Amino acid sequence: MAPAVLLRNVVALSGRFPVLAGADLFAEPGDVVLLRGANGAGKTSILRVCAGLLPVASGEALVLGEDVCRDRRTVRRRVGMLGHANGLYDDLSVADNVRFAVRAAGGRSAAADAAMERLGLTGRLRDLSVGRLSAGQRRRVALAALVARRPELWLLDEPHAGLDEDGRRLVDALVLEAVAGGATVLVAAHGPAWLEDLPVRSVEVAGGRTREAVLVA
Amino acid sequence: MARGVATRLSRVEPVAVRAVGALALASLAATVVLGLWFTPEDQVMGNLVRLLYVHPPVAWVAYLAFGVTAACSIAYLWPRTRSPFWDRLGAASAEIGVVFCALTLATGSIWGRPTWGVWWTWDARLTTTALLLALFAGYLAIRRVTVDPAARAKRSAVVALVAFADVPIVHMSVLWWRTLHQPPTVFRPGFGDPTLATPMAWTLLLAFCAFTLAYVWLLAHRYRVAVLEARMEGEGLELALAERRAEAGYGEGPGGIEGGAGSGGDGPGQAPVPVGAR
Amino acid sequence: MWHDAALVAGKDLRIELRSRVGAQQVAPFALVVLVLFAFAFDADHALLLKAAPGLFWVAVLFAAVLSIQRSFAVESADGGRDRLRLSGMDPAGIFLGKAGAVAVQLLVLQLVLAAGVAILYSSRLGDAAVLVATCLVATVGLAAAGTIYGVVATAVGASETLLPLLLMPVVAPVLLCATKAWQAALGTGATGDALGWLRFLGVFAVVYVAAGVLAFGPLVEEG
Numbered sequence: 001m002a003p004a005v006l007l008r009n010v011v012a013l014s015g016r017f018p019v020l021a022g023a024d025l026f027a028e029p030g031d032v033v034l035l036r037g038a039n040g041a042g043k044t045s046i047l048r049v050c051a052g053l054l055p056v057a058s059g060e061a062l063v064l065g066e067d068v069c070r071d072r073r074t075v076r077r078r079v080g081m082l083g084h085a086n087g088l089y090d091d092l093s094v095a096d097n098v099r100f101a102v103r104a105a106g107g108r109s110a111a112a113d114a115a116m117e118r119l120g121l122t123g124r125l126r127d128l129s130v131g132r133l134s135a136g137q138r139r140r141v142a143l144a145a146l147v148a149r150r151p152e153l154w155l156l157d158e159p160h161a162g163l164d165e166d167g168r169r170l171v172d173a174l175v176l177e178a179v180a181g182g183a184t185v186l187v188a189a190h191g192p193a194w195l196e197d198l199p200v201r202s203v204e205v206a207g208g209r210t211r212e213a214v215l216v217a
Numbered sequence: 218m219a220r221g222v223a224t225r226l227s228r229v230e231p232v233a234v235r236a237v238g239a240l241a242l243a244s245l246a247a248t249v250v251l252g253l254w255f256t257p258e259d260q261v262m263g264n265l266v267r268l269l270y271v272h273p274p275v276a277w278v279a280y281l282a283f284g285v286t287a288a289c290s291i292a293y294l295w296p297r298t299r300s301p302f303w304d305r306l307g308a309a310s311a312e313i314g315v316v317f318c319a320l321t322l323a324t325g326s327i328w329g330r331p332t333w334g335v336w337w338t339w340d341a342r343l344t345t346t347a348l349l350l351a352l353f354a355g356y357l358a359i360r361r362v363t364v365d366p367a368a369r370a371k372r373s374a375v376v377a378l379v380a381f382a383d384v385p386i387v388h389m390s391v392l393w394w395r396t397l398h399q400p401p402t403v404f405r406p407g408f409g410d411p412t413l414a415t416p417m418a419w420t421l422l423l424a425f426c427a428f429t430l431a432y433v434w435l436l437a438h439r440y441r442v443a444v445l446e447a448r449m450e451g452e453g454l455e456l457a458l459a460e461r462r463a464e465a466g467y468g469e470g471p472g473g474i475e476g477g478a479g480s481g482g483d484g485p486g487q488a489p490v491p492v493g494a495r
Numbered sequence: 496m497w498h499d500a501a502l503v504a505g506k507d508l509r510i511e512l513r514s515r516v517g518a519q520q521v522a523p524f525a526l527v528v529l530v531l532f533a534f535a536f537d538a539d540h541a542l543l544l545k546a547a548p549g550l551f552w553v554a555v556l557f558a559a560v561l562s563i564q565r566s567f568a569v570e571s572a573d574g575g576r577d578r579l580r581l582s583g584m585d586p587a588g589i590f591l592g593k594a595g596a597v598a599v600q601l602l603v604l605q606l607v608l609a610a611g612v613a614i615l616y617s618s619r620l621g622d623a624a625v626l627v628a629t630c631l632v633a634t635v636g637l638a639a640a641g642t643i644y645g646v647v648a649t650a651v652g653a654s655e656t657l658l659p660l661l662l663m664p665v666v667a668p669v670l671l672c673a674t675k676a677w678q679a680a681l682g683t684g685a686t687g688d689a690l691g692w693l694r695f696l697g698v699f700a701v702v703y704v705a706a707g708v709l710a711f712g713p714l715v716e717e718g
Contacts, residue, residue, distance in 0.1 A: 077583030087578035104582035207465030351664035
């Protein structure tokens, strides 16, 4: 089977600083890969390369069969990324935000409604401006936008940050569902592995490079 | 193709650049001597006419420089000719252009005050030149605030072209604006002016050559500095890569795929990691 | 492309409807500028009347800079340009959408300002067809050029100071031609051929819309 993600000796620059200094990564469809490492190790940069956001200066990078060294745009509709920022418009309502995200990726508004339902964003909450929500609620809106897009590759950067116990469980459940549906998930986190029901592969990131670690099954 | 030009440029470089420099200095000196002592005074303008040997050639260089920047920007944006060479050349040319454009306005103003009685008039050429200066000052500002070389090259090339596209529109509209009111009554020395005495015409021609040579000379040097800057950044990058890997604490890591950052030093004007080459 | 353009324009206009920054901050500012001009000219009625077209368009220009800054401030908050890029939309569509939303806002603003000119300067609005046509064509050019420079200035993170420097010289011909066309329509100053000035505005608009469609991709991608 074609790999979902294949990075080989990827060097990526932010300005003149090499955020990635020869990173390797391999993930098959249905994998859950946990990227672990200290702050500034390059975890987020790996996710950004996979999302087609960060240009590859040298090396090889295939994401969902697309060569992101050559074309970074095509892959973007097929991946979903939840970064440190939520990527929401403060002045739009919850429902408008999710719908905009879905329709921009070519989806239908019905998917947005279903996703909001799943994330518990119902009733009056849907018509509130996102700017007036709490940090945890905003995270839920961002997750709803992600789920509604039905991405083939999930890129989650510290997905538990700012969420309560319920929210964290919800994230884990969503990841489980996504993987069951054939999606691939890359998670960046400094904490320990948090998914108990899945064979999560853990990869150490340090100094802009990766090192495979033992399976944390 | 661009790389070919770059290599050829570097091969001919030191000798040719020095020759151009010597020629530029010699012809400028000759222009000074001829312009100040060997050409006659004008009956109307007196000694002021000697600005004729400075102002039009300087203006020509300014326009030439901006034209070169626009051409380089097209060459950079065109995928098949994309190379850092065009970016650097365009930037070098724009810097010289801004200086000469400012000089054009300054010398024009100095000339305008005694001949027209005003420092400034809303003539089409003047207005267009002033706007050109502002537009390319913006271009240099964009270059200054952008760090990433590839982003800088692309962004500034677009800005240069957008600015350049504005020039004919500005010129035509200002021309029409002014001529609607009154026909231009200002004195303009024309090159085809039959009354222009022969020594004057020759001196003017020499001045044009001298300033153009000076432009080429400055351009070559500014380009060389840009290449050196890029090479320094490139070396800094190798070092940064090594340092970055050392953070991991396990030296040259596994994988065995060779050292990441290209082969280094493949031709001049090429940073070790071909960042801008994509 | 058109689907994305409509989506982005709809989103931007909806943000404006909900936040009212344009209605509560930009439009009042433009009106204040009109009042300040009256102070500067010592409320000399004849002079104000003569200068009204120019003052109107200068006020529009200032408001345009603010609108464009606002349009990109909205994009750069919470996640920056990553969001637009991740959305997977066509950059040309994003450009047309953002420029379209700015144009709609500017047109509404011009309506308010025209009323302001009529009331504050007692200017009689003459040939309405020419006035409206000028507004439409000039606004397309302004919005297109502004959106190109808006993304450049935002990308380098110095939009407050850099945008006016970049934008003002480029849109100088719009100011000139639109003012002249208005003068022709209002019958103040030298009357000329309004159609000729409109043609210049049209060329400007076409050039910058085309430039934006072509250049927006590379500009959004970098950085």
